Amino acid sequence: MEVLYMLVGFSLLVAVGFLMAFFWSVKNGQYDDKFTPAVRILLDDDGSKLINAEITITDV
Amino acid sequence: MPTLLQHSKIKCTHCGEECTSESIFLETGEKFCCSGCKVVFELLRDNNLCNYYAYDSNAGVSLLFKTGSKRFEYLDNPEISQKLIDYSDKETSTATFYIPDIHCTSCLWLLEKLYKLNEGIVHSQVNFLRKEVTITYNNKDVRYSTIVELLAKIGYEPEIKLSNLGGTIKSKRNHDLYLKLGLAGFAFGNSMMLSFPEYLSFGLSLDANLRWFFGILNIVLAIPVLVYSARDYFINSWYSIRERTMSIDVPVALGLTALFVRSAIDILTGIGSGFMDSFTGLVFFLLIGKLLQKKTIDSLTFDRDYKSYFPLSATIVRDGNEISLGISSITIGDTMIVRNAEIIPTDGILMSETAWIDYSFVNGESIPLEVQSGMQVFAGGRIQGAAVQIECTRECSQSYLTRLWNNEVFTKDKPSTLLEANNIFGKYFTIATLIIAVSAAIYWLVINPVTALNAFTSVLIIACPCALTLAAPFALGWALTMLGRSKFYLKNVSVVLDLAAIDTIVFDKTGTLTKAHNNSITYTGTILSFDEQRLIQTCLRNSNHPFSRIIASEMPQQDGLKVQEFKEYAGLGVEAKIENHSIMAGSHDFISRNCSSIPQIQISTTGVFLAIDGDYKGCYSVENSYREGLVELFSRLKSKYILYLLSGDNSRELSTLLPFFDDSHNMRFSQSPEDKLKFIKSLRAIGKNIAMIGDGLNDAGALQQSTVGIAVTERSGSFSPACDGVLSAESIVLLPEILKFAKSTKNVIVYAFILSLLYNAVGLGFAVTGMLTPIVAAIFMPVSSLSVIGFTTGMVIWNARKLKKISL
Numbered sequence: 128m129e130v131l132y133m134l135v136g137f138s139l140l141v142a143v144g145f146l147m148a149f150f151w152s153v154k155n156g157q158y159d160d161k162f163t164p165a166v167r168i169l170l171d172d173d174g175s176k177l178i179n180a181e182i183t184i185t186d187v
Numbered sequence: 188m189p190t191l192l193q194h195s196k197i198k199c200t201h202c203g204e205e206c207t208s209e210s211i212f213l214e215t216g217e218k219f220c221c222s223g224c225k226v227v228f229e230l231l232r233d234n235n236l237c238n239y240y241a242y243d244s245n246a247g248v249s250l251l252f253k254t255g256s257k258r259f260e261y262l263d264n265p266e267i268s269q270k271l272i273d274y275s276d277k278e279t280s281t282a283t284f285y286i287p288d289i290h291c292t293s294c295l296w297l298l299e300k301l302y303k304l305n306e307g308i309v310h311s312q313v314n315f316l317r318k319e320v321t322i323t324y325n326n327k328d329v330r331y332s333t334i335v336e337l338l339a340k341i342g343y344e345p346e347i348k349l350s351n352l353g354g355t356i357k358s359k360r361n362h363d364l365y366l367k368l369g370l371a372g373f374a375f376g377n378s379m380m381l382s383f384p385e386y387l388s389f390g391l392s393l394d395a396n397l398r399w400f401f402g403i404l405n406i407v408l409a410i411p412v413l414v415y416s417a418r419d420y421f422i423n424s425w426y427s428i429r430e431r432t433m434s435i436d437v438p439v440a441l442g443l444t445a446l447f448v449r450s451a452i453d454i455l456t457g458i459g460s461g462f463m464d465s466f467t468g469l470v471f472f473l474l475i476g477k478l479l480q481k482k483t484i485d486s487l488t489f490d491r492d493y494k495s496y497f498p499l500s501a502t503i504v505r506d507g508n509e510i511s512l513g514i515s516s517i518t519i520g521d522t523m524i525v526r527n528a529e530i531i532p533t534d535g536i537l538m539s540e541t542a543w544i545d546y547s548f549v550n551g552e553s554i555p556l557e558v559q560s561g562m563q564v565f566a567g568g569r570i571q572g573a574a575v576q577i578e579c580t581r582e583c584s585q586s587y588l589t590r591l592w593n594n595e596v597f598t599k600d601k602p603s604t605l606l607e608a609n610n611i612f613g614k615y616f617t618i619a620t621l622i623i624a625v626s627a628a629i630y631w632l633v634i635n636p637v638t639a640l641n642a643f644t645s646v647l648i649i650a651c652p653c654a655l656t657l658a659a660p661f662a663l664g665w666a667l668t669m670l671g672r673s674k675f676y677l678k679n680v681s682v683v684l685d686l687a688a689i690d691t692i693v694f695d696k697t698g699t700l701t702k703a704h705n706n707s708i709t710y711t712g713t714i715l716s717f718d719e720q721r722l723i724q725t726c727l728r729n730s731n732h733p734f735s736r737i738i739a740s741e742m743p744q745q746d747g748l749k750v751q752e753f754k755e756y757a758g759l760g761v762e763a764k765i766e767n768h769s770i771m772a773g774s775h776d777f778i779s780r781n782c783s784s785i786p787q788i789q790i791s792t793t794g795v796f797l798a799i800d801g802d803y804k805g806c807y808s809v810e811n812s813y814r815e816g817l818v819e820l821f822s823r824l825k826s827k828y829i830l831y832l833l834s835g836d837n838s839r840e841l842s843t844l845l846p847f848f849d850d851s852h853n854m855r856f857s858q859s860p861e862d863k864l865k866f867i868k869s870l871r872a873i874g875k876n877i878a879m880i881g882d883g884l885n886d887a888g889a890l891q892q893s894t895v896g897i898a899v900t901e902r903s904g905s906f907s908p909a910c911d912g913v914l915s916a917e918s919i920v921l922l923p924e925i926l927k928f929a930k931s932t933k934n935v936i937v938y939a940f941i942l943s944l945l946y947n948a949v950g951l952g953f954a955v956t957g958m959l960t961p962i963v964a965a966i967f968m969p970v971s972s973l974s975v976i977g978f979t980t981g982m983v984i985w986n987a988r989k990l991k992k993i994s995l
Contacts, residue, residue, distance in 0.1 A: 128394055135404070139377060146373045153365045163295065163315040170296050 200240070201228050202342075227341050231297070234304055239297045259332040259339075261500045261511035262347070268331045271347065273321070279309060280326040284338065284345035289318045298343065305329060305337055320345075347499050364481065368474045371416040374408040375467040379965075381405055382464040386962045402454035405463035413447055417470045419477075433614035434606070435656055441620070442651020443469065449644040462648065465964045469653050472972045476657045479664030480680050489678040489910055493589050496548075496567070496884060496908075501525070501532045504576070514583050526574040533566050534586040539575040543732065544568040547697050548883040549588055549835075554809075555734075567884060572732075588884060591860045596891045601911075604688075605659065605681035612655075620650040627955040638957040645954035653968065654943035654975040659936050662979040666932040669987035674915030675925055682911045685895045686929035688876045692824060692922075693867065693889070695881035696834035696844070699899045701811035702916075708741045712797070712805015719804070721748060723797055726763040726770040729753050734795050735761070735772065738807045760796075771798040778803060811840070816920035821847040823923045829875070831855070833863045835885050864888030878926075880919075884908055924990050931986040939979045946971040 152158070200217040201224035211219045219225040231239055262268055274281045288294070294313075298320045301311045307329030311322045320343075322334055338345055381401045424440040427433060443466065450461030500511045502524040509524060514532050517523065522538065525531055531544070537558050545555045549567035558564055564577055566586035583589065624646035631639040663680035670677060677683065694700055715723065725748045727739040752764035760773010771781055778796040782803055794808040824830060831853045832844060838856035848854050855866065867889045870877055879886065879893035882900065887908040890896030898907035901916045918925075950967055953959045 128397060131397060132400060135381070135400075139404070142373060142377055146369065149369045149373075150366060153362050153369070158362075158365060160314045160316070163313055166292055166295055166315060167299070167313075170292065170299075 199224050201225070223342070230304070230341065236297065236300055236303060239293045241293075259335045259511075261513060262332040262335060263330050264513075267499075267513060271331065275326060278325060278327065279323055280331075281321060281323045282331060282334070283319050283321045284335075284347075285317075285319055286338065286343045286345050287318060288343050289313065289315065289320075294343070297341065301337070304341070305333070308334070364474065364478055367416040367418075368471070368478060371412050371467060371471040371474055374412045374416075375464070375471045378405050378408050378464040378467045381408075382460065382961070382965065385460045386965060398460065399454075399457070402460060405461060406451055406454060409447060409450070409463045409466055412467050412470050413443070416474060417443055420473070427610070427613075432610045433617045435609040435613035435616070435652060437613055438617045438620055438650065438652050439473065439656060441617070441647050442653070445644045445647035446651070449648070460961055462961050462964050465648075465961070465968050468969060469651065469972075472653060472657060472969075472976075476660035476664075480660035489913070493567070493592060493884060493887075496530070497532060497583070498530055517579050517583060519579055519582065521579045523577045523579060524574055525570045525577060527570060527572060529570055531564055531566055531568045531570065531577060533579050533583045534581040535564055535577040535579045537562055537564050537575060538578055539573075542573075542575040543571040545571055549885055588860075591864075591884075591888050594861075594864060594888055596864065596888060597909075601891075603679075603681040604684040605663070608684070609659075616650075616652055616655075620647065623650070623951065623955070630955075631957065641959075642955055642957045645957065645959040646951060648964065649950035649954040649959060649967075650947055652943070652947070654946055654971045655940060657972055658939035658943060658975050658979055661976050662932055662936045662939065662983050665980055665983040666928070666987075669928070669983065669990060670925065672987075673921055673925065673990050674918045675912060675921070676914075677912045678910070682895060683929050683932055685876075685911070686878070686926060687933035689828070689878045689895060689926055689929075691829045691831070691870060691875045691877045693831040693833055693870075693877055693879045693893065695863075695879075695883070695886050695889075696832060696840065697811070697836055698882035699880055699919075700817060700844075701813050702901075707810050707812040708738055708807055709810065710805055710807050712803070715804065719799060721746075722765050722768055722770055722799065723772065723804075725750060725765055726753075726761060726772055727795075729763065730755060730761045730772070732761070732795075734807075734809050737809055738795060769800050772796065775806075813843075814916065814919060817847065820920045820922060825849065827923075828926075829853075831866075831870075833858050833866060833881075833886075833889065835859070835863075835883075860885040860888050864892050867892040880914070880922075882907065921990065928986055928990050932983055935979055935982040935986070938982070939975050942978060943971065943975050946975075 197218055199220035211225050272280050272282045298313050299311050302308045307325045309323045311320055313320045381404055420436050420440045423436040446462050446466040450463050453459040453461045500513050502509050503512045504522045517533055537560055540560050542558045543555045544558055546568045555571050567588040624643050627646050628639045628643035631642045663683050666683045667677055667680055724739050724742050727735040748765050750765050754762045760777040763770045772795055775796055778798050782798045782801045794806045796806045797804045830848055832848055834856050835858055877893040878895045879889045880897045881890055890910045896910040897912045897914050898910040899914050899916050900907045907913055
C-alpha cells in the first residue's frame with residue numbers, strides 16, 4: 128500500500144502542472160477572444176499567390 | 188457607353204454598392220461606385236493585397252457616403268494621444284481602435300496585413316466580435332494620426348469619441364472568475380478521487396495512515412478554494428450584514444464555513460473523513476452559476492451617453508486658418524466648420540447662408556430642417572449637403588442636448604430586481620436556517636450532547652442554499668442566450684425579471700416604428716415619360732436639397748444629361764436648363780409662383796413639386812416608411828398591455844398611427860427629451876412597469892427612467908443610447924413573444940425554488956436527526972444541484988422554442 132503515497136503525490140503534482148498551465152493561458156489572454164483565431168487560421172499567410180498568377184498571364 | 192443605360196445592376200468591385208452613372212471604370216475591367224473605392228482598390232493592388240477580394244467578394248466598405256478631407260492632427264496632441272494609447276515605450280506603442288465597419292473575413296485579413304501598407308506598423312491583431320484592432324507600431328516612424336489616416340483611407344475609419352478621453356478604465360476582462368473556477372474545479376476533482384476509497388470501502392476499514400494522508404491532502408486542497416475561489420461569498424456577506432441587509436450570500440457563506448470547519452475538525456481529530464469533496468464541489472457549482480450570470484455581450488455597450496455620439500474634435504477657423512480642436516476646448520465665439528454628414532458639436536448660430544440639418548437623432552423629427560443664416564442650430568444635428576460655418580454660442584457641456592444628462596436619473600443606478608429579490612429571500616432563509624440549527628442543537632444537548640454540534644453544523648451545511656442560488660443564474664443566463672438568438676441583447680440577467688413585470692409599453696416613432704434610413708416616395712401628377720424622368724433626375728441630382736437627392740436616388744438609375752444652366756434658390760427650389768428644357772423643382776409656393784395650372788391639392792409640407800417648361804407636372808412626396816409587421820404586432824400587444832406613443836415629431840402621422848394605439852390620448856407628439864422623461868416618470872409614479880422602446884438621444888432620458896429601456900438599432904455597430912437592452916430592428920415584431928418568454932422564465936425560477944426547497948426539507952431530515960454522513964452529503968448535494976440546473980436549463984430552452992421559430 129505504501130506505493131499509494133508516491134502515486135497520489137505524483138498524480139497531484141501532474142494535476143498542479145496542468146492547473147498552472149491553465150492559469151497561464153487565462154492570464155495570457157487566450158480566453159479573451161474565442162472567435163477571431165478560428166477565422167484567422169483559415170486565411171493564407173501569403174496573399175501574393177493569386178496576384179502572381181495574374182501577372183504571369185499578362186506577361187505572356 | 189450605351190450598355191450602361193441598361194437597368195442591370197453593376198456592382199462596385201470594391202464595396203458591392205450599385206454603380207450609378209457617376210461610376211468609374213478601369214480599363215482592366217474593375218468598376219467602382221466612387222473615387223474613394225477606386226483609390227482603396229489601387230492601393231491594395233499596388234501592395235499585392237488583392238486577396239482581400241478573394242475571401243469575400245465586394246468586401247470593401249463603401250466610401251460613397253463618407254466625408255472626405257478629415258483631419259486627424261489633433262490626435263497627436265500629447266494630452267489626447269496619451270489617453271488613447273494603451274502602452275508605449277521608447278520604440279513602440281500599442282493602441283486599440285474601435286472600428287464599427289469590421290464585418291467580414293476580408294476585413295480581418297486586410298487589417299492584419301497593415302504592415303504591408305506602412306512599414307512602421309509592426310503588428311496588428313483583430314478582435315472580430317469586439318470590432319477592435321490592436322496595432323503595435325514604431326513610434327519613431329509613425330504617429331498615431333498616421334495610423335488613423337491610413338485606416339480611414341482604406342475605409343475602416345476608427346471611431347474615436349469623446350468618451351474615450353474621459354479617463355474611462357479599459358474594461359478589465361473577467362480573468363478572475365476563470366481562475367477561481369479553474370482552481371475550484373481542480374480541487375473538486377482531486378478531492379473526490381481522494382474521498383472515493385472511503386465511500387467505496389463499504390465497511391472494510393481503510394488503512395489508518397492512508398486515511399489520515401488523504402484527509403490532510405483534502406484539507407490542503409480545500410484551503411485555496413476557501414481563501415481564493417469562495418472569497419467573494421464571504422466578502423459580500425460581510426458587506427450585506429454591515430448594511431443590515433441579508434443577501435442570499437449570507438446562508439451560502441454560513442454553509443461553506445460550517446462545511447470547512449467541521450470537515451477540518453473531523454479529519455484532524457480522526458472522527459471522520461470530512462466533507463471536503465462536497466465543499467469544493469459546492470464552490471465549483473456556485474462559480475459556474477456566477478459565470479452564467481455575469482455573461483455580457485462583448486460587441487455591445489449599454490452605458491453610452493452623449494459623449495460617445497459626439498465627435499472628438501471640430502474644425503475651427505482662427506486667424507484665417509482651419510485648425511482641429513478638441514470639443515471641450517471650443518469657446519463661445521469660435522467659428523466652426525461642419526461638413527456633410529458631420530455632427531454639430533455645440534449650439535451656435537449659422538453663419539453660412541443656408542443649411543440642411545437632420546435632427547432625427549436628437550428630437551425624433553424625421554425630416555431635415557432648413558436653417559437660414561443667423562438662426563440657432565443645436566448640437567447633435569447632422570449637416571446634410573454643403574459644409575457650413577457656425578458660430579459657437581454655448582459650450583459643449585451646456586448645450587440644449589447635453590443638459591439632459593444633468594437630470595438626476597442619470598446619476599443613480601437602477602436598482603437590480605434580482606439583487607432585491609435575493610436580499611428579501613436571503614433574510615428569511617438565514618433566519619429560518621439559524622432557528623432550525625439552534626433548536627436541533629438544543630434538542631440534542633438534552634438527549635445526547637455528543638450529537639449536538641454534529642446536528643448544528645449538519646443543518647447549516649444542508650441548508651446552504653446551493654441549488655437555490657443556482658436556479659436564478661442558470662435560468663436567467665440561458666434566457667439571455669435564447670433572447671440573443673432572436674437578436675435581443677440584454678445588459679444583464681436582472682433585466683429578464685424586469686421584463687416579466689412589464690404592463691405598459693411606450694414607443695418612440697422615428698427610427699423605432701419607422702425605418703431609420705429608408706423613405707418611401709410617392710408621385711402624384713401626370714405620368715412622366717422616360718425622357719422627362721431623365722430630365723428631372725438630372726436636375727435633382729444637382730441639387731443640395733436632401734429630398735431632391737433622395738428622390739433622384741430612388742428613381743430608376745439613368746445616365747445624366749448635360750446641364751446648361753443651373754440655379755438654386757435657397758429655401759425655395761431649383762431651376763435648371765437641360766437640353767433646352769427649363770426644369771423647376773421646389774416647394775409649392777415656388778412652383779405656383781412661376782407656372783400656372785397648379786392644382787390645389789393638399790399642400791404637403793414634404794413634397795417636391797415639379798414643372799417642365801412652365802407646365803406643372805406633379806409632386807413627389809417623401810414619407811417615413813414604417814417597419815413591416817407593425818399591424819400584427821400592435822393587434823397582439825393591445826390586448827395585454829397599455830400602449831403609448833411619444834414622438835418628437837409633429838402630429839402629421841397621427842391618422843396613420845391611430846389604429847395602432849386606438850386612443851389619441853395615448854399618443855403624444857412634439858415631445859422634447861425632457862417631456863418624454865417626465866411622462867415616463869408620471870406613469871411610474873402611479874405604479875406602472877414600463878418598457879420604453881426608442882432609438883435616439885432624445886429618448887435617452889425616457890429609456891433611463893423606465894423599468895426597461897430598450898434601444899432599437901438597425902446595425903449592430905451603430906450608436907444606441909444608454910439602455911437595458913438592445914433590440915435589432917427586425918426583431919421588434921417578436922416583442923409579444925419576448926415578453927411572454929420573460930414571464931415564463933420567471934415562473935421557471937419559482938418552480939426551481941420550490942424544487943430546491945423540497946430538497947432542503949429532505950436534507951434537513953437527515954441533518955436534524957444527526958445522520959448526515961459524508962457519503963450522504965457527497966451524493967445528496969451534487970444530485971440536488973445538478974437536478975436544479977437540469978430543470979431550469981431544460982425548461983428555459985423549451986420555452987424559448989417559440990421565440991426561435993419565429994425569428995428564423
